[in-house]
Amino acid sequence: MVEAIRYRIKVGEVNEIPKEIGKTVKIGPLEIALFRLASGEIRAIENRCPHKGGVLAEGMVSGDHVFCPMHDWKINVTDGKVQAPDVGCVKTYEAVIEDGEVIIIL
């Protein structure tokens, strides 16, 4: 079996992304919410709340979680899991910082 090819996509400089404020990133047909956490780490998840499709990039970021701006669902930005009492999950994407650049790996 052929190893799936992975794409490394530069999406900008890390300094340009304010902490705890999401950034909408559109890569082709994909829409990703990119977060720079208070700790400085970068996370990327699908920009669509499993509840009613709210744009997660505009949610309030607290620690490892983002609160959906539509109905306040709490979603872990590291593993994509919706937190109780709600249920569900969103896709997560690998994102890294290299030489000050944010790279999403698909």
Add this chain to the structure above:
Amino acid sequence: MTKQKLVLVGNGMAGVRCIEEIIKLEPAQYEITIFGSEPYPNYNRIQLSKVLQGDTTIKDITINDWNWYEENHILLYPGETVVRIDPKGQMVLTDKGRQVDYDKLILATGSLPFMLPIPGAEKPGVSAFRDIKDCEKMIDYAKSYKKAAVIGGGLLGLEAARGLLNLGMEVSVVHLSDYLMERQLDQTAGQLLQKELELQGMNFYLEKQTKEIIGDGKVEGLLFSDGEVVPADLVVMAVGIRPNVQLAKDSGIPVNRGILVNDFMETEIANVYAVGECAEHRGTVYGLVAPLYEQGKVLAKAICGQETKAYLGSTVSTQLKVSGVDVFSAGEIFENEPIKTMKVFDDYRGMYKKILIRDGKIIGAVLFGDTSEGNKLLRLIKKGADIFEYTESAQSEQTGTSFVASLPDEEIICGCNGVTKGTIVNAIQTQGLTSAEQVKGCTNACRSCGGCKPLVTDLLEYTLGDKLNKADQKEPICGCTTLTRDEVVEAIREKGLSHTREVMNVLGWKTEDGCSKCRPALNYYLGMLDPIKYHDERESRFVNERMHANIQKDGTYSVVPRMYGGVTNAEELRKIADVAEKYAVPLIKLTGGQRIDLLGVKKEDLPKMWADLDMPSGYAYGKSLRTVKTCVGESFCRFGTQDSIGMGIRMEKKFERLSTPHKVKMAVSACPRNCAESGIKDLGVVGVDGAWELYVGGNGGTHLRAADLLCKVKTQDEVMEMTGAYIQYYRETANYLERTSKWVERMGLDQIKSVLEDKETRDVLNRRMDEALTVLKDPWQEAINSSDIRKELYETVKVPVDMK
């Protein structure tokens, strides 16, 4: 007298519930023995779906823990299977060679998952979805394998598929029929469901018959009868269940599809009863807990020798436990000749409703997208209600407490356990319950699928209302702390805390970074206490207040420019029209606050649009002064006694942009006819001959409330002074997100009046108000002038790629 011996075969949901009912009726009548093949105490099988979806864990789904058996003197043999019954000798024999006598025997052996008898079905990577063991196997497989195939697009199959997605697998669902859940849904609903689940990431293979599970040793895929192959490492069979009747059959107890029982759950053999999924009653075998629990109630009474109504069968409803998808179905759902239907189909919002009617009576319903009417429809179907009863109880758009308030007492809130609103409300009132957990303990509501939890919570709020509010005063501001609003504000003041993180640190927050409740609240309190020095934290603001526009459900925004007092002119209108055209604004709407709303604007366009408009932000998004609505007033109106427009504009110019605990709406009417609706505003001014009346605490929204008269003053200056003091007092004493209507009731009108009567107090409040007003800037202008703000908040990164 020695006790009679009662033996239960099957330590599952139906059998054990029946034992609970028996103990409730006659705690001492029987010496009870239970045999269960599974090595666990009775657990909630329904919740296996949620275990798989990662929302709960196996240890949290126990219904009756080991202690329960002990406390009730029940002898439980877990992991032990009854292999033979001797109905003549009244004795059972187990696989461990144990023999136990009985006076009464209940069979509750449940069902067995149906496994397709196809080649490869015995491979290690093939699982059913019925018990803890299956669930553990799937979780285990998901750790090392990527691809799963679920055979069966019914309730169980789809719940399994959702679980496997959550476990990170790629999931294919294979279904024989041409649409999903064909036994509960019609084609339209089935297709809507499919669309939704495809969005969640499932792949569907419809009208496919699986011929073989292929693979060398382990599972490698499915082969369909048309020759197509789908790769898979794990195959879950969810094609149906069959009543577990072998034991009964072998022991000479008459069976058909299930163990045959009469209306009192008696089999044809003396002293042997059956309940649950293994029983067949009047030709029906049930596969949901609600009817099984009804059966258990009847059987308990019968076995305890009490008079009971006969069990006559149940009308069942089903719901799918997959988050983000609301599906409901009950009664008869297929159309044919004499049946008429009432349908509503809203493709745009993905909502579908079908009600089936025969001879004017409601006999079935299918709901997709919004299932809030489910309980009501089930009740109407059960009683064979006339369709008029449904149409006349016109669907209200209410939610939350006002929705549960509108329900009749006999409405079933918990479908699984048949618990009505009346029962729950009564339990809350008479037993002093204050939490959903207590309600569960006392009434059984919420004890099975858990779908009714939101309604139970609303009922608590609705029933306790004021009492909950009284307790509220001791309520912490959110789950991150035990401190109340007053304690937090006091600590900020005393310790001179200056930003949200510092507050959380110093005051020992339980979470490091707070939550969406406390962050905006702290941000507000800090700014209120020190408006000059505090640096507003936009990351602690809700999206609308950070972006200075109202987010819509599709992620676009709405823009409302400021029009003081609701007055505009040709030039502004022309600009608005031009902007609307230039940015292809899909909807232009007049708001209730006399403004123009441009809806459907893309995030990236916001700053450009504001620049073109060159008007201040109307703050239609903010916890702030929204609008001052005015009537035409003395200059044109023949009844007008005062210059309401002039007064309104003056108020709006002074207090615009002010940050308040919640939104503040104002109005000025020039006579008591109140064309500007001053009676339902946070602050409403009414002009009368030679004077102005100020009304406070009004609300035209969810908590409709007529405003109270605060005072009557003579001049415009006095109106300004009183308004300033009143709003500042509200800013300093209200809880964040508390509207004035609630605040006035909590503080008491007399208390507010007595504070504001004092001229000196008013001056002090107004001084602090003026200080807060000095630092405010138009946020749209700020975005126009700052490329940093534009970049950080409004720009989207776009990477065009060709992924081929």
